Amino acid sequence: MEGKRDNAFQQALRCLPPLRASQLTALAEQDAAEEVRFRAGWPPAVKTMCGERQLTLPPVSAEELREMLSRAARYSVHSYAESLRQGFVTLAGGHRLGLCGTVASENGQVVGVRGLSSVNLRIARQAEGIAEKVTGWIGEEPLRSVLLVSPPGFGKTTLLREWVRAVSERGNTVAVADERGEVAALSDGVPQFALGRCTDVLEGCAKKQAAMILLKTMSPALIAFDEITAPEDVEAVSLAAHCGVAVIATAHARDICDLRKRPIYRNLLALHLFEKAVVICCQDGKRTYRMEKLEESSC
Known part of the structure; x- marks a missing residue:
């Protein structure tokens, strides 16, 4: 059919x-x-x-x-x-x-x-139906660092794009360290996904090196990193944090408790950069999103 x-x-x-x-x-x-x-x-x-x-x-x-x-x-x-x-x-x-x-x-x-x-x-898609929710999470200035958490394939990258777009459309300069070329999907320099009018993209560069370049050249208020999976990625987040830049990043875990069990993410959380995390789950074949305060989450 x-x-x-x-x-x-x-x-x-x-x-x-x-x-x-x-x-x-x-x-x-x-x-x-x-x-x-x-x-x-x-x-x-x-x-x-x-x-x-x-x-x-x-x-x-x-x-x-x-x-x-x-x-x-x-x-x-x-x-x-x-x-x-x-x-x-x-x-x-x-x-x-x-x-x-x-x-x-x-x-x-x-x-x-x-x-x-x-x-x-x-299949990569632009997020639909979560713009209002993301706008509420972002809140007022100043920008806060947020971690997006879910198992693989639950839509972290899709949510990351919508978050970047929402922050950018408020007039904040956003930089995307697009190591795999999946967040923006540049074609002739133009992102194929809506990322906002104040967004700069550096594609095909390892996250740590990308962070150094973006911090020196683009003066971002927020840097976006997709898929924190290696110690070098944690170093990239640390570099941005020590320069006073807000960070949004994605991590593979079922929930906050699962996140804390993984050595690489324990090191990430030890930076005390992220106050909150958005956890993506699947319920009855549909995605659900919940915001959690990392310091208040108990396992």
């Missing part, structure tokens, strides 16, 4: 072989689809907030997976060497193609993924 056409979903399909793209273009739940999974030997599957559902389509071949990667990398895989080391390729529009298979390494360092066994097409 053909569903309502979703622009983000249709854009993401462009990295697929034409036959696969045509099979998926009329997907019923495309407006709710957050990921499309392609596993060698199995039919494609679509994932929404309600879970993963296998589609009644022919099984995926290894050759198709290789073609997906080639198309995503615009037939120049070497140009995407840095992101391939991290197991993904960022697509036009901020969508991402995640890769699994046999890791290729040199001198103990991952250089890419060969012999693909599966790929995950993640």
